[in-house]
Amino acid sequence: MNGRGGRTVLLHAGLILGAVLTLAPLLWMTAVSFMAPGEANTARLNLWPQDPTLDNYRQLFGRLDMARSFLNSAVVTVLATVLSVLVNSLAGYALAKLPFPGRDTLFKRLTAAMVVPAQVGMLPLFLLLRELGLVNTYAGVLVPYLASIFGMVLIRQYALGIPDDLLDAARVDGAGELRIFRTVALPIMTPILATMAAFTFLAAWNDFMWPLIVLSDDALQTLPVALAKLAGEHVQDTELMMAGSVVTILPPLIVFLLFQKTYVEGITAGGVKE
Amino acid sequence: MSVEARQRRAAWLFLAPSLALIAVFFVLPVAAGLLLSLTDFDIYAVADPSTMRFTGLQRFADLLRDAEFWNALRNTLYFVVVGGPLSVATSLGAAILLNDRLVRARGVFRTVYFAPVLTTLVSVAIVWRYLYHPGYGLLNSALAALGVQGPDWLGDPRWSMPAIILLAVWKNFGYNMLIFVAGLQAIPRSLYEAASIDGAGAWARFRHVTLPGLAPTFFFVGVTTMIGYFQVFAEPYVMTQGGPVGSTRTLVLHMYEEGFRWWRMGEASALAVVLLLITLVGALIQIRMAGGRR
Numbered sequence: 001m002n003g004r005g006g007r008t009v010l011l012h013a014g015l016i017l018g019a020v021l022t023l024a025p026l027l028w029m030t031a032v033s034f035m036a037p038g039e040a041n042t043a044r045l046n047l048w049p050q051d052p053t054l055d056n057y058r059q060l061f062g063r064l065d066m067a068r069s070f071l072n073s074a075v076v077t078v079l080a081t082v083l084s085v086l087v088n089s090l091a092g093y094a095l096a097k098l099p100f101p102g103r104d105t106l107f108k109r110l111t112a113a114m115v116v117p118a119q120v121g122m123l124p125l126f127l128l129l130r131e132l133g134l135v136n137t138y139a140g141v142l143v144p145y146l147a148s149i150f151g152m153v154l155i156r157q158y159a160l161g162i163p164d165d166l167l168d169a170a171r172v173d174g175a176g177e178l179r180i181f182r183t184v185a186l187p188i189m190t191p192i193l194a195t196m197a198a199f200t201f202l203a204a205w206n207d208f209m210w211p212l213i214v215l216s217d218d219a220l221q222t223l224p225v226a227l228a229k230l231a232g233e234h235v236q237d238t239e240l241m242m243a244g245s246v247v248t249i250l251p252p253l254i255v256f257l258l259f260q261k262t263y264v265e266g267i268t269a270g271g272v273k274e
Numbered sequence: 275m276s277v278e279a280r281q282r283r284a285a286w287l288f289l290a291p292s293l294a295l296i297a298v299f300f301v302l303p304v305a306a307g308l309l310l311s312l313t314d315f316d317i318y319a320v321a322d323p324s325t326m327r328f329t330g331l332q333r334f335a336d337l338l339r340d341a342e343f344w345n346a347l348r349n350t351l352y353f354v355v356v357g358g359p360l361s362v363a364t365s366l367g368a369a370i371l372l373n374d375r376l377v378r379a380r381g382v383f384r385t386v387y388f389a390p391v392l393t394t395l396v397s398v399a400i401v402w403r404y405l406y407h408p409g410y411g412l413l414n415s416a417l418a419a420l421g422v423q424g425p426d427w428l429g430d431p432r433w434s435m436p437a438i439i440l441l442a443v444w445k446n447f448g449y450n451m452l453i454f455v456a457g458l459q460a461i462p463r464s465l466y467e468a469a470s471i472d473g474a475g476a477w478a479r480f481r482h483v484t485l486p487g488l489a490p491t492f493f494f495v496g497v498t499t500m501i502g503y504f505q506v507f508a509e510p511y512v513m514t515q516g517g518p519v520g521s522t523r524t525l526v527l528h529m530y531e532e533g534f535r536w537w538r539m540g541e542a543s544a545l546a547v548v549l550l551l552i553t554l555v556g557a558l559i560q561i562r563m564a565g566g567r568r
Binding site for chain 1: 277278280281282284285286287288289291292293295296298299300301302303304306307308310368371372374376377378383384385386387388389390392393394395396397398400401402403404405410412415444448449452453455456501504505507508511512526529530533534539542543546547549550553554557
């Protein structure tokens with residue numbers, strides 16, 4: 001029993017040390033965001049604001065117009081989430097439950113294509129969007145987020161578990177396929193759609209390279225792009241930059257805490273399966 | 275119309291939006307990128323498809339003679355070969371700790387370890403840029419408290435890549451940790467009990483039960499981590515702009531600058547193709563290795 005007690009203590013000491021190291025950068029960021037200008041950059045290490053202030057946040061949303069970027073990020077992310085759940089749930093369901101010739105081949109090709117890095121097509125995609133007049137528009141930044149092979153595969157795996165009897169019963173009752181999808185399949189698939197929504201939300205909110213390329217117009221920039229630009233111009237303003245980082249990081253953290261269970265299940269569903 | 279025919283028609287209708295989007299905004303650009311890399315198409319303003327000429331593998335021959343390309347490739351490989359295994363090992367270590375039967379408040383630790391995964395890379399890269407400050411940065415202050423004189427992380431070409439790797443490990447380990455936890459839970463407890471009865475110690479159980487049991491998980495984690503790490507971009511873009519003296523200039527950063535800053539379309543396309551080839555070769559090697567172990 002004594003050996004076991006020692007092991008428990010050691011184990012938790014390791015876990016707590018890991019937690020402290022993991023949280024340190026985020027806690028430091030939060031503390032510094034409430035400091036007065038220059039307070040973080042002193043020879044003596046300041047871990048706590050002497051006189052906590054919201055000035056940095058006021059500056060961000062006032063003079064620096066971060067509200068605009070926040071709104072851009074919110075619009076892009078919400079549209080990406082809603083549309084991608086719609087598009088990919090239709091496709092994933094069809095791949096699982098609607099037989100047609102060539103379905104297995106199509107599925108194999110799609111999964112193989114997942115290996116191709118998005119960057120390979122980025123330049124031609126940019127040229128294409130320029131021809132279509134979609135550079136510097138929300139639509140331009142959205143298009144690559146909408147159809148996700150990963151999302152289709154995720155939803156397909158889940159939809160495979162829908163009992164065929166249920167679908168057939170609805171068919172016997174004379175329901176069309178779209179109606180069956182809406183009234184029978186969608187309610188069953190709700191958990192995986194929530195997972196998909198959480199994934200898309202996080203990916204779209206946090207993405208950097210694509211919005212950096214497509215949205216060069218200041219008025220359309222998303223938060224990460226605006227923040228990176230600001231970081232280049234305000235290298236010395238540590239406190240201000242930390243406030244900007246807090247504002248950018250908070251929404252995905254809140255979404256995760258709300259959807260934690262469903263999100264975690266989605267990650268592990270992809271990983272353990274053979 | 276028969277039931278089968280109706281289902282077939284519905285299937286194509288349901289698939290049409292996603293397949294159309296993938297065809298136009300993914301397959302077409304990738305194919306165009308491959309083709310562009312075989313032509314002399316260049317310079318944003320001047321490039322005109324009608325005067326474009328087919329130049330075969332000339333682009334790639336040029337790349338092989340370009341010191342900047344080799345530098346970017348070397349830096350990327352450094353990041354993948356050192357950062358990848360370090361990330362996976364950290365994930366596995368955290369998963370093993372978390373999965374122990376004696377752990378209390380498992381959910382709290384799991385959420386904490388996972389938090390960095392959710393953060394915006396640009397934001398945390400900015401945060402870490404300050405943590406790495408040689409004078410008043412948190413990291414060197416902590417090292418000084420331990421009696422160690424920390425380096426100028428982002429200013430010294432020998433330490434800039436390790437600094438970026440450290441950030442990447444911190445940011446990413448929580449993701450694979452969750453996958454490892456699920457993999458560990460899939461190993462039957464009876465195997466451990468049988469090994470204990472046979473007199474296996476903790477290390478022997480890890481070596482002969484845990485690791486073989488995790489083999490499929492390792493394969494999945496290895497391939498996805500490697501593919502992701504070859505695409506490293508935002509960390510050096512925000513923290514070092516590829517410096518000092520090009521020590522953190524990666525393939526994708528190089529591609530971005532050539533393509534979107536200097537509008538050298540052909541060269542950027544060739545770099546993208548190289549990224550694709552490396553990714554494919556890496557994935558094939560890992561599939562081969564996973565196949566050999568089974």
